[in-house]
Amino acid sequence: MNDTRFFRFLQQRIGLDVDSVGAAMIERALQQRCVAVQAEDLDDYWLHLQQSAGEQQALIEAVIVPETWFFRYAESFAALLSLARKRLAEPGRERPLRLLSLPCSTGEEPYSIAMALFDGGLAADSFSIDALDISPLSITKAEQALYGRNSFRGGEQAFKARHFDEREGGQQLHERVRRQVTLQVGNVLDPALLAREGLYDFVFCRNLLIYFDLPTQQRVFEVLKRLMTPSGVLFIGPAEGSLLARLGMRPVGIAQSFAYVREQAPSVAPGLISRTLLGQAPLPQQTPRPRSARSDTTRSDTTRSDATRSDATRSDATRPHLARPPVAAAPRLADPNPPTTIPPTQSEATLLAQIAAQANSGDSRQARASCEQYLRQFAPKAQVYYWLGLLSDTEADTSQALAHYRKALYLEPQHAEALMHLAALLAAQGDHSGARRLQERAARAGRRADG
Numbered sequence: 001m002n003d004t005r006f007f008r009f010l011q012q013r014i015g016l017d018v019d020s021v022g023a024a025m026i027e028r029a030l031q032q033r034c035v036a037v038q039a040e041d042l043d044d045y046w047l048h049l050q051q052s053a054g055e056q057q058a059l060i061e062a063v064i065v066p067e068t069w070f071f072r073y074a075e076s077f078a079a080l081l082s083l084a085r086k087r088l089a090e091p092g093r094e095r096p097l098r099l100l101s102l103p104c105s106t107g108e109e110p111y112s113i114a115m116a117l118f119d120g121g122l123a124a125d126s127f128s129i130d131a132l133d134i135s136p137l138s139i140t141k142a143e144q145a146l147y148g149r150n151s152f153r154g155g156e157q158a159f160k161a162r163h164f165d166e167r168e169g170g171q172q173l174h175e176r177v178r179r180q181v182t183l184q185v186g187n188v189l190d191p192a193l194l195a196r197e198g199l200y201d202f203v204f205c206r207n208l209l210i211y212f213d214l215p216t217q218q219r220v221f222e223v224l225k226r227l228m229t230p231s232g233v234l235f236i237g238p239a240e241g242s243l244l245a246r247l248g249m250r251p252v253g254i255a256q257s258f259a260y261v262r263e264q265a266p267s268v269a270p271g272l273i274s275r276t277l278l279g280q281a282p283l284p285q286q287t288p289r290p291r292s293a294r295s296d297t298t299r300s301d302t303t304r305s306d307a308t309r310s311d312a313t314r315s316d317a318t319r320p321h322l323a324r325p326p327v328a329a330a331p332r333l334a335d336p337n338p339p340t341t342i343p344p345t346q347s348e349a350t351l352l353a354q355i356a357a358q359a360n361s362g363d364s365r366q367a368r369a370s371c372e373q374y375l376r377q378f379a380p381k382a383q384v385y386y387w388l389g390l391l392s393d394t395e396a397d398t399s400q401a402l403a404h405y406r407k408a409l410y411l412e413p414q415h416a417e418a419l420m421h422l423a424a425l426l427a428a429q430g431d432h433s434g435a436r437r438l439q440e441r442a443a444r445a446g447r448r449a450d451g
Contacts, residue, residue, distance in 0.1 A: 003042050006030060006059075009049070014060060014134055015189055015216040017432070029062035061137055068105040069153045070112050073206070076235050077116035079257030080202060083233055084117060087201055088126060097127040099202045100227060102188055104131035107142025107181070108151055109204055111173060114180040115163050124180060130200075132186030132193075142183050145173035188220050197226045206258070207237035210427070221247050225262070234260045238420070243428075348378050355387055364391055382412035389421060401425060416442045 006026065010016040018026060030042065037055065039045035049055050071077055084097055101110035110131035117127055133139055148170045152160060164171040186193060188208070205224055209217050221244070224234055236244060236258050241251070249260040346354070351374050358367035371388050374381070389404035405422040408415050423438035 005046060010063065014187065015212050015220065017211055017213040017216065026063060029059060032062050033059050057136065061135055068108045069151050070108045071154065073258065074156065075256035076258055077112055079254040079259055080113065081116050081120040084122065084127065085120065096125060097201045098199050099127060099129045100200045101129060101131040101204045103133045103208060104142065105133055106138045107131065107145060107183065110181045111177055113204065114177045115159050118177065119159065129181045131181050131183050134187045136185050139183050139185050145178050146170045188223055193223060194226060198229055200227050200232055201229055202233050202235065203228055204235045206235060209240050209243055210237065217243060231261065236260060359387060359391065364394060367391060380411055382408040382415050385411065386415060386418045389418065393421065398425060
């Protein structure tokens with residue numbers, strides 16, 4: 001099929017980069033809509049599309065397949081609570097916090113924000129949340145606030161008893177939470193959105209930018225930046241950190257938060273900054289006992305598809321409960337001359353845990369030495385090469401990062417995090433088709449893990 005006029009239409013209407021999601025997904029949507037309107041062929045459907053605003057929205061709805069759940073990336077919500085408390089405690093603070101969730105899909109994200117702040121002790125009059133999505137169908141579902149099992153994933157589910165009532169057909173969200181969120185159909189590229197310039201203390205726009213081409217990414221980023229207060233915080237998806245770093249944002253320095261603020265000072269040399277400060281996920285701790293490595297993979301809440309949403313995250317078993325206070329990753333510079341000796345008697349599990357701790361604390365040189373020590377003592381392991389890739393990525397050594405990620409995938413072809421980070425590097429180099437294939441592999445790996 002590969003009819004480029006429909007691709008151009010979607011790019012112009014919602015900023016979709018077809019290469020990032022795959023032509024096959026759009027072609028399936030076109031086939032569905034042709035059947036729905038009884039079009040004879042694509043030419044006939046194109047005429048119908050041009051004459052009907054309703055059908056234009058229907059095509060967008062067919063391309064957008066919502067895929068979200070409550071407290072996805074739980075650490076982001078814990079970080080939000082910590083930052084919100086500090087913001088409200090600022091001297092002279094009078095107005096309530098304003099937050100934005102865009103795109104909000106079927107409401108799980110903005111409602112998670114409200115629940116997190118309520119559970120943290122914030123009063124209802126201390127914050128309000130605006131939630132926008134391009135899909136009227138998604139907004140309608142969010143307004144109904146009745147959710148099935150697919151919206152409740154992960155190990156920590158205590159919030160369900162606090163904020164939901166069981167009803168026929170699912171879990172009904174309490175009215176107290178729903179009142180905190182104002183839902184609206186909206187597009188991040190709509191100029192009318194700029195009427196809210198400087199309004200928001202916190203903006204959640206996660207897993208959206210990676211599905212746009214570079215010019216659209218820059219346009220969207222400028223919109224998001226203008227929507228925030230000068231000290232506003234932008235929460236993004238795990239794979240979008242390198243993009244924001246290039247666009248003049250810096251991480252807040254809270255592990256696994258994926259939260260950014262405007263760059264205020266000259267950047268420190270990349271090799272001396274902790275992985276957390278670069279906005280990338282801290283390297284996961286390894287434990288001696290075996291556990292289920294469930295890699296949750298999702299794609300953008302605006303360009304969602306089972307085959308293309310692939311945001312690799314840590315195992316649910318390793319995610320901290322929301323009630324646990326978030327731990328701020330102390331943004332410290334690595335010692336320029338740290339010791340690099342490692343006791344030869346360390347066990348494999350101890351050495352793996354040490355690598356993660358060193359990398360998360362910003363001790364890149366020691367973490368790299370520990371990785372090399374591991375490879376001398378033990379059989380090659382995908383996770384170690386993945387860590388080496390992250391360390392090279394942090395130091396802006398793209399060629400080494402690519403090599404290490406590929407070694408990780410040679411040893412473990414479905415290593416979802418290596419797939420996603422390698423995809424991000426390929427996309428940054430302009431290899432969108434290669435990046436798309438890796439994203440699809442990560443999505444398939446995630447679905448198998450979920451199963």
